[in-house]
Amino acid sequence: MSNPDSISYLTQRQAAQIDETLMGPLGFSVDQLMELAGLSVAAAIAEVYKLSEHNRVLAICGPGNNGGDGLVAARHLHHFGYKPVICYPKRTPKPLYDGLVTQLESLSVPFISVEDLPLDLSEDFDIIVDAMFGFSYHGSPRPPFDGLVQMLVSLRNYDGTRQKTPAIVSVDIPSGWHVEEGDIGGEGIKPDMLVSLTAPKLCAKQFSGPHHFLGGRFVPPLIAEKYKLHLPSYSGTSMCVLIGKPPKIDVSALRENYISPEFLEEDVESDPINQFRKWFEEAVGAGLKEPNAMALSTAGKNGKVSSRMVLLKGFDENGFVWFTNYESRKAHELSENPHASLLFYWDGLNRQVRVEGSVQKVSEEESEQYFHSRPRGSQIGAIVSKQSTVVPGRNVLYELYKDLEEKYSDGSVIPKPKYWGGYRLKPELFEFWQGQKSRLHDRLSYSPEETNGGRVWKIERLAP
Numbered sequence: 065m066s067n068p069d070s071i072s073y074l075t076q077r078q079a080a081q082i083d084e085t086l087m088g089p090l091g092f093s094v095d096q097l098m099e100l101a102g103l104s105v106a107a108a109i110a111e112v113y114k115l116s117e118h119n120r121v122l123a124i125c126g127p128g129n130n131g132g133d134g135l136v137a138a139r140h141l142h143h144f145g146y147k148p149v150i151c152y153p154k155r156t157p158k159p160l161y162d163g164l165v166t167q168l169e170s171l172s173v174p175f176i177s178v179e180d181l182p183l184d185l186s187e188d189f190d191i192i193v194d195a196m197f198g199f200s201y202h203g204s205p206r207p208p209f210d211g212l213v214q215m216l217v218s219l220r221n222y223d224g225t226r227q228k229t230p231a232i233v234s235v236d237i238p239s240g241w242h243v244e245e246g247d248i249g250g251e252g253i254k255p256d257m258l259v260s261l262t263a264p265k266l267c268a269k270q271f272s273g274p275h276h277f278l279g280g281r282f283v284p285p286l287i288a289e290k291y292k293l294h295l296p297s298y299s300g301t302s303m304c305v306l307i308g309k310p311p312k313i314d315v316s317a318l319r320e321n322y323i324s325p326e327f328l329e330e331d332v333e334s335d336p337i338n339q340f341r342k343w344f345e346e347a348v349g350a351g352l353k354e355p356n357a358m359a360l361s362t363a364g365k366n367g368k369v370s371s372r373m374v375l376l377k378g379f380d381e382n383g384f385v386w387f388t389n390y391e392s393r394k395a396h397e398l399s400e401n402p403h404a405s406l407l408f409y410w411d412g413l414n415r416q417v418r419v420e421g422s423v424q425k426v427s428e429e430e431s432e433q434y435f436h437s438r439p440r441g442s443q444i445g446a447i448v449s450k451q452s453t454v455v456p457g458r459n460v461l462y463e464l465y466k467d468l469e470e471k472y473s474d475g476s477v478i479p480k481p482k483y484w485g486g487y488r489l490k491p492e493l494f495e496f497w498q499g500q501k502s503r504l505h506d507r508l509s510y511s512p513e514e515t516n517g518g519r520v521w522k523i524e525r526l527a528p
Contacts, residue, residue: 071307072293073266076243079199082262082287090284095160098129102136104279105235105259107303109191110144112257112275113231118190121146124212126196127154133235134195135164142171150175153208178208185215186229192216194232194253196239199265205240213240216253233257237265246270263293279304322414322499327506329523336494336510336521337381340417347410359407364397377434383490384419385426387434389451390483398423404489414499421492431485443478444468504528
C-alpha cells in the first residue's frame with residue numbers, strides 16, 4: 065500500500081516522452097512493454113477478484129497499444145483460470161496485433177462482435193476490462209467505441225451507487241476521460257479498478273473507485289531520475305502495487321456461501337483418528353499451506369483462556385503431539401490445568417476439526433529425538449528464545465543467535481534445552497465440520513462411551 069500523495073503523476077507529454085525513451089535509447093520494444101503491462105493488469109485483477117466469484121471476463125480492446133495491453137491481459141487471465149471473451153471491433157493490421165489475436169485463438173478464447181454483445185452485460189460477465197483508449201488518444205470516442213463507453217456508463221445508477229453489475233477494470237486511463245483533466249463532464253466511466261501503467265497519469269487523481277494499482281514493473285532508475293518520478297516499490301515478485309487507502313469494509317457483510325460435498329454419517333470412519341487421518345491427507349494432497357497448523361487453546365487455574373497457532377508434529381491412536389518451551393505461557397497454564405483444545409482449519413476444503421482432551425508431556429527420549437531431527441537453525445532458535453519472556457529488542461535475539469551459531473559452527477551436537485519438549489493431547493472429543501450452503505453446515509461429533517465393558521466412539525450430528 066502506497067500513499068497516493070507521495071507518488072508522481074504524469075502529463076500526457078511526459079508519458080509520451082517516457083515511452084519514447086524506453087523504446088529508444090533504453091532498448092525496449094513495444095511488444096516487451098505490452099507484455100509486462102498486460103501481465104500487470106491480469107495480476108491486479110487476480111489479486112482482488114476471486115475466481116470463484118468473478119471468472120467471466122469481457123475484455124473490450126481498442127485499436128492501439130491500450131487494446132494490445134487488454135489482449136495480453138486476457139491471455140494471462142486465461143492461464144490464471146478465468147474465462148475471458150474478447151470484443152475487438154477495430155483490429156490493428158500489424159504483425160504484433162495479429163500475433164496477439166492468434167495466441168488467444170490458439171487457446172480457444174472466444175471473440176465477440178459489438179453486435180453480438182448482450183444488452184445486459186451483467187448477465188454474462190463478472191468483470192469488464194476497459195482497454196479501449198490510452199493516454200495518447202485525443203477527442204471524443206467514435207463509433208463503435210462511443211456506444212461501448214455508454215454501455216459501461218449505463219452499468220451505474222445515476223447517483224453512482226453500485227448495482228449487482230460487473231466490476232469495471234480500466235487499463236491506464238478510463239476510456240473517454242481526458243488524460244490530464246479526467247472525467248470532465250462527470251458522465252464518463254466510473255471504474256471499480258484502475259491499473260495505471262509506468263506511472264499514474266494526472267487524471268488518476270480523480271479516480272474514486274476502491275482499487276487503484278500501479279503496474280508495469282519496468283521503469284529503470286535512469287527514467288525515474290530524469291523525470292523526478294516518485295514511484296512505490298513492488299513487493300517480492302509482484303507485478304503490481306496498490307496505491308491509496310484500502311476501501312472501507314463492512315465487516316458485517318463479509319461472508320462465504322460454502323459449496324461442499326455432503327458429509328454424511330454413513331460415509332465417515334467409525335474411529336475419529338482414522339477420519340482425521342483421511343481429512344488430513346486430503347488437506348496435504350490439496351496443497352494447502354501448513355495443513356498441520358492448529359490453534360491450541362489453554363486455560364490456567366484462573367479460567368482465562370489463551371490461544372495460539374502451533375504445528376502438529378505427530379498423531380496416532382495415542383493422541384496429537386506438538387513441541388514447545390516448557391516455560392512458556394501455555395506450558396504454565398497446562399501445568400495448572402492439563403486440558404486443552406485443538407482446532408484445525410482447512411480453508412481450501414471448507415473444513416474444520418476440533419479436538420478436546422487431556423494433555424501430558426511426551427517422554428524425554430521422544431523430545432530428544434524430535435529436537436535433533438530439526439534444522440540446526442531451529443535448534444539454536446529454541447535455545448535463544450526464552451519463550452513468552454520480555455526482551456529489550458530483536459537485536460538481542462540476533463546477537464544470542466549469532467553467538468550460538470558460531471559456537472556450534474564445527475558441526476558438534478547442539479544439546480536440547482531442559483526447558484524444551486513435547487506435549488501429547490489424548491482426545492476425549494472430536495468435531496468434524498464441513499461448510500455448506502445457507503449456513504446449513506455439517507457437524508459430526510465423536511464422543512467416547514462404554515459399551516459391553518469396552519470403549520467405542522458415539523457419532524452424533526450437531527445443529528449448525
